[in-house]
Amino acid sequence: MTVGRKPTPTALKLVKGNPGKRATNKAEAVVALAEPTPPAFLCDDAKVEWGRVCSALYAAGLMTELDRAALAAYAAAYGRWAQAERAINRMAAKDELNAALMIKTTSGNAIQNPLVGIANKAKADMVRYAAEFGMTPSARSRVTATPDDKKQEDKAARYF
Numbered sequence: 001m002t003v004g005r006k007p008t009p010t011a012l013k014l015v016k017g018n019p020g021k022r023a024t025n026k027a028e029a030v031v032a033l034a035e036p037t038p039p040a041f042l043c044d045d046a047k048v049e050w051g052r053v054c055s056a057l058y059a060a061g062l063m064t065e066l067d068r069a070a071l072a073a074y075a076a077a078y079g080r081w082a083q084a085e086r087a088i089n090r091m092a093a094k095d096e097l098n099a100a101l102m103i104k105t106t107s108g109n110a111i112q113n114p115l116v117g118i119a120n121k122a123k124a125d126m127v128r129y130a131a132e133f134g135m136t137p138s139a140r141s142r143v144t145a146t147p148d149d150k151k152q153e154d155k156a157a158r159y160f
Contacts, residue, residue, distance in 0.1 A: 031064040031065070031066050032064065032065075033058060033061060033063060033064055034058070034063065034064050034065040035054055035055060035058045035063060036054070036063070036064075036065050036067070036068040036071070037068075038050040038051075038054075038072065038075065039068070039072050042072065042075055042076060042079060043076075043079040043080075043083065044079075045078065045079035045082040045083060046072075046075040046076050046078055046079030046080075047075070047079075049074075049075045049078040049079065049082075050071065050072075050075040053071070053074075053075075053133070053135065054071060057071070057133055057135075060134070062133060062134060067133075070129060070132060070133070071129075071133070073125070073129050074126060074129035074130060074132075074133070077122045077123075077125035077126035077129060078122075078126050080118065080122035081119055081122035081123045081126055084115050084116075084118045084119035084122060085119050087115050088100050088101075088113065088115050088116065088119060091113070091115070098110075100113055100115070101113055101116055
């Protein structure tokens with residue numbers, strides 16, 4: 001079992017600029033860029049988010065067919081977060097005192113609305129998956145964007 005940081009994929013090192021000048025993996029598998037289709041099981045919110053980010057990741061040279069499941073997990077978490085937040089907002093419109101953050105149990109005790117927990121968990125999952133694709137501010141700060149006028153090419157191909 002290996003302990004420590006997980007290795008950065010070569011394609012991401014090339015996009016980031018490899019500031020540490022560490023050797024790249026010459027035997028790393030090269031997967032062609034692709035814009036995979038979203039899985040049918042995604043909810044409408046998740047499908048919209050898929051469409052929003054998939055083409056941007058492809059244009060940045062970070063999307064392949066193999067990334068479909070990870071992007072689906074991100075999009076599903078986004079969809080679950082959006083649905084939970086909308087449900088909380090609907091409940092909050094009827095609850096001026098607690099804004100739907102707390103609910104009463106059948107025994108009369110006040111507890112956190114379970115939707116708040118669902119929203120928080122989905123949001124945390126979404127941000128974790130987003131970081132894998134360089135879609136958070138801190139992850140993006142380590143990525144060097146390529147100019148739009150540059151011809152689309154496989155960033156790793158010139159090194160293999």
